[in-house]
């Protein structure tokens with residue numbers, strides 16, 4: 351009997367250790383197991399998705415398969431946010447987003463189309479460092495003949511009678527890429543209104559420089575607009591030009 355009791359005690363003890371072992375090491379092995387399970391589940395899920403896509407496709411009728419794809423989700427590649435057939439367009443370049451915000455408000459106030467000019471080579475932070483004598487912008491702005499390429503200048507200005515042209519002030523002037531733009535277009539018969547944003551400088555000669563580079567169009571003086579200008583202030587500015 352004594353032997354039986356001792357044997358039973360030994361068995362309970364072993365069971366107790368095993369249970370303790372599981373509890374003590376629960377964090378790592380258990381986590382491994384659940385990660386494994388999640389991976390397995392995800393694998394199963396994606397297999398299921400693939401399978402259901404296959405089923406859906408095979409269940410489609412030939413007519414459905416032939417129907418044109420919906421293109422609403424296609425990314426815009428031509429610079430247009432919207433092409434509404436308006437008689438006014440806002441064309442702008444914005445390296446860091448300030449001019450973009452103002453351009454969007456002008457387009458909203460004037461019911462205009464809007465077109466963002468994208469540099470063929472985007473400006474990095476280092477390129478925009480005006481404290482660096484060797485930065486790309488410093489080098490470009492020191493040379494009035496530089497004409498940086500535009501990635502997407504496919505805008506057709508034919509249908510527009512008024513063109514707003516927006517840009518940031520760089521070293522007191524419009525970025526050279528704006529010269530690339532105006533030299534490539536015919537502004538004959540159009541009213542052109544330059545506008546800019548800046549750290550404080552006015553529009554200066556940037557608008558008249560662009561006007562002479564363009565060589566056509568009825569260029570108004572334009573203005574420097576505050577980054578936070580409201581739509582009603584934009585409306586006042588426009589009314590003041592008429």
Ligand SMILES: Cc1cc2nc3c(=O)[nH]c(=O)nc-3n(C[C@H](O)[C@H](O)[C@H](O)COP(=O)(O)O)c2cc1C
Nearest residue numbers: 444445446447448449518519521522548549550551
């Ligand atoms: C290379 C460089 C030169 C600049 N030169 C001037 C300047 O001469 N006068 C000024 O007030 N702001 C200057 N700025 C500031 C920009 O005009 C201002 O931050 C502008 O609102 C940026 O517009 P964006 O965000 O549309 O690019 C300069 C900025 C850069 C990057």
